[in-house]
Amino acid sequence: MANAACYHCGDQCGKYHVRFDERDFCCNGCKTVYEIFTSNGLSTFYDIEARAGTTPNEVRKKYDFLDNQEIVDKLVEFNEEGMQVVNLSIPTIHCSSCIWVLENLGRLHSGITSSQVDFPKKTVRVGYKTEEISLKALVLLLGSIGYEPYISLEAYNKEKGKVDRSLIYKLGVAGFAFGNVMLLSFPEYFEVEEFWLDQYKPVFRWLMFAFSVPVVLYAGRDYFLSAYKGLRSRLLNIDVPIALGILTLFLRSTTDIIFDLGSGFFDSLTGLVFFLLLGKFFQQKTYAYLSFERDYKSYFPIAVTKLNEKGEEESIQIYKVEVGDRILIRNQEIIPVDCRLLKGNAEIDYSFVTGESQAVFKEPGEKLFAGGKQLSGVLEVEVLKSVSQSYLTQLWGNSVFTKDKAGNFQTLTDSIGKRFTFAVLTIAVIATVFWLFNEPSMALNVFTAVLIIACPCAIALAAPFTLGNMLRIFGKHKFYLKNTNAIERLSKINMAIFDKTGTLTTTQKETILYEGMELSEEETALLKTTLRASNHPLSRSLYDILKSNAIMTLDEFQEHTGKGIEGRVKDHSMKVGSAAYVGKHKSMLPSNTAVYISSDENVKGRFVFKNAYREGVDKIFEAMGRQMEVGVLSGDNDGERKQLQQMLSKDANILFNQKPEDKLNHIKRMQESHNVLMVGDGLNDAGALAQSDVGIAVSENINVFSPACDAILDASKLTLLPKFIKLSRKSMQIIKLSFLLSLCYNVVGLYFAVTGQLLPVVAAILMPLSSISIVVFATLCTNLIGKELK
Known part of the structure; x- marks a missing residue:
């Protein structure tokens, strides 16, 4: 059974x-x-x-803060005439049956009028009648059927209704104008001589002008702003020649139709802006649904339970907690402030803060730090510092979290764009001077023609489509990058540093080894019976692995917090706990976490708990070791040093007992001579992730945990990390090949422009052809190299 x-x-x-x-x-x-x-x-x-x-998880009084109407008002999206609509994050949504259940909530409660699931974002939007069901009751209902919502302080503070749709609007304007201008240009392309062309030609041309004005002034505005800011900062970025090309196309085309010199290049102009915006939209949609900027607010509760002078409980907002307040910390809750323990048995998991995987036990009167999680029972504590002054908040206040990595990194496109702009302007000036001395009437035509045909549309499209497609391919394999800039920085990495606990090791399983004298059947049965009475995580782990099915009735059971447990049956006793508790000399303590056992006051042996490394960790080190230097930083003790040294090279840098600040400072030192990749998992790694050139957060659930980082990697795909780095480098090679292909188009086009032979039909063919071919080339190449991940 x-x-x-x-x-x-x-x-x-x-x-x-x-x-x-x-x-x-x-x-x-x-x-x-x-x-x-x-x-x-x-x-x-x-x-x-x-x-x-x-x-479902057991939830008791966890959501009392939802009785606070001020909090509810900020969480709901709509609140009018007895109807409320709320959008809740449900991390446990994973299949079609989850969707079916959540979209049929109305059958579980008549007060729920509608529910709609957004599967990619793992959210459900619920409409309900406030007279029949409250938000708190709705949340508890969801929790009772196994879909407990994730409500964080970050969600509470988030401003609603400010979704940036400007790019979509600009793309729509450019696309609409491009289609109509192309349609109006057909008579000119095919040189139709019928009477209607002569009669309506001016109308067609001025209509093309009218369609182009909003494209230049609205859709292409960002390129002018970027070029202006670049020039003001004395930088020649890729947007400078693009803005120059758009402006020249527009002015030249307008001049042509005013003086009846031709139909201009409005088709090329609108097409250029449309393709540029399409590339930007493509890369934006690839990673829009992931959040990479979560900080401590994502893990803190929205409200806490405060005890007033009469001992009565009340729910207050977290920011209203003041020094001296008494608050309750329940089982599995995060400690939001630095505080002093007044009542209760504190068993605190500080892995978020220190990286140490084992729980810490505290007695009344001792200090507790923000960021720890209470593992068992209810605590009553006195607040020592406000939220903004607590240890964890100060860690996140480090200036490293405000720096912009992308701003300090020159992309390949900007690097080439700077040289390209200088070359184009030089060619334009030389060609103009030549024609001024030979045939002055051609000089202005040649100058504008060079700027038009040499507009780096293909160069500007190469990076967005190559890197945007790589974002999509990486995402399919559960590697989610913050933006395309992160791929470029990843391609330049020459040192990788890994956190150990939760990154190289898995929280899903651990290895437990027994060292010592063999236990008799009676002793094994007594050991298992003693462990059965304890709720300690190590006790439960041992209880689950013991084979014996014989369960006795204990005559006596004692649990000494932080030391161990003891069970008695008749004249026999069994002690389980620390070395000192069972009578083992302290000098014999192993560096690994261990639980000692003694039977009738005789020490029998110990169970050694070893971290279970993820499958393929040794292969990751081997593959990455051929490309770069590899090191390990850990908040744990050095019990795993020998095992790590066997997997890594002898000269690998392995550091233990590292606090969050130590990790951050170590990364900073390494950056003096290397481009550093940091791979971590917890809040204790957040400083190092932010400081590194590229920070990758390894997560068991990408929708629940994502500290500030450049990428989120599903833990099951960690073995693919060397390939991801390899493909990021190949992506840069594809961009360079795209630039070379674009250069070929520019050479052909510049020949026609410099020699004064640039006709509208030539520009109409070369400019769209170069853009489309670059998009096709980049897409095919990235899909081809993406097959290496299969």
Whole structure:
């Protein structure tokens, strides 16, 4: 029975096995969800995808802050005449059955009028009647069926309704104008001589002018602004020749139609702006739904429970917490402020802050730091510092988090654009001077023709389409980069530094080794019975691996917080805990985390807990070691040094007991001679991730955890990291080849321009052809190299 699979979620039932309605469930939560579904006519949930549920977490008073109307008003999107609409993040959405359940919430509660799931963003938008169901009741309902919402301080502070759609509008204007101008240009292309052309030719030309004005003044405005800012900063970026080309095309074309010299180049002008904006839109859509700027606010609660002078509980906003306040910290909650423990048994997980994976035990009177998570029971604490002054907030206040990596990095496009602009202007001036001495009437025509045909539209499109497509390919393989600039910086990396806990190791499993004398069946049974009574994480881990099924009834059980546990049956005793607790001399303590056991006061041995490294870590080090220097930074002790040295080279830099500031400062020192890649996972790595040239956050769930970084990598794809770096370098080679192809077009075009032979039909063919061919070339090449990831 213990090996049965849960009918609701599919997990192994284990020791919490529940039998109901002739079906097996792993816990009462899954059984409750099953009852809710069947009693509300939703049993077809299991027909869509068998065992596709998710185990609900126990939630007690966690969402009391939703009783605060001020907070609710800021969370909801719509609140009018008894109706509210809220958009909630549901990280556990993972399949079609999840979508089906969440879009049928109205069948679970009559007060819910609508619910719509956005699967890529893992959100659900719910409309409900406030007279029948409150936001708090809605959230608890979702939690009860296994879809607990993720509500953070970051979401509370987020300004709503300010979605930037300007690029879409500009693209629409440019596309509309481009299509109409091309249509109006056909009679000129084919030299139609019928009477209607002579009669309507001026009308057609002025219509093309009218369509081009909003393209230049509105759709292409950003290129003029960028060029102006670049020139003001004495920089020749790629937008300078683009802006110059757009302006020259417009002025030359306007002059042509005013003096009846031709139809101008309005088709090329509108087409150029349209393709440029299309490339920008393409790369923007690739990573728009991911957030790379989460900080401590993403993990802190929106509100906390404060105890007033009478001992009564009230929910207040986190920013209203003051020094001296008494607050409650419940099981699994993050400590939002530096505080002093007053009551309760504190078992704090500081892995977010220090990187140390083992819990820390604190006694009343001791200080607790912000960022720790309480693992068991309720704590009463006294606030020592406000949120803004707490340790974790100060870490995030480091100036490294405000620096702009992209601003300090010159892209390949800007580097070539600077030389290209100088070359084009030089050619234009030389050609103009030549024609001034030979045939002055051709000089102005040649000058404008050179600027028009040499406009770097193909060069400007090469990077957005190449890197934008690589963003899409990387995303398909669960490597999400913040922007295209991150790919360019990744291609220049020559040193990689890894965090250990949670990055190289996995939190999903650990290796437990026993060292010592063999235990008898009676001793094993007593050990398992003693462990069964404890709720400590190490006790539970040991309990799960022991084979014995014999469970006794303890005559006596004692648990000494931070030391160990003891169980007695008749005249026999079993102690489990630290070396000092069971009677082992402290000097014999191993560097690894270990739990000692003694039977009847005789030390029998120890269980050594070793981190389980992710599969393929040694291959990652081997592959990356051939390309660059590789090192490891860890907040843990040095118990894994030998194992890491075996996987890395002998001269590899491996540092342990590193605090967040230590990691940040080490990265800074390495950057004096290297371009550094930092690969980490927790908040304790955030400073190092932000300081590095490229910071990659490894995450088990990309929608829940993403500290400030340049990329988010799904933990299951960590072994592909060397290939991602390799492909980023190949992407830069594709861009260079695209530039070479573009140069060929420019050479042909410049020949016609310099010799005074540039006709509108030549420009109409060369400019769109160069743009389209670059887009096709970049797309095909990136798709080709992307196959290496399969």
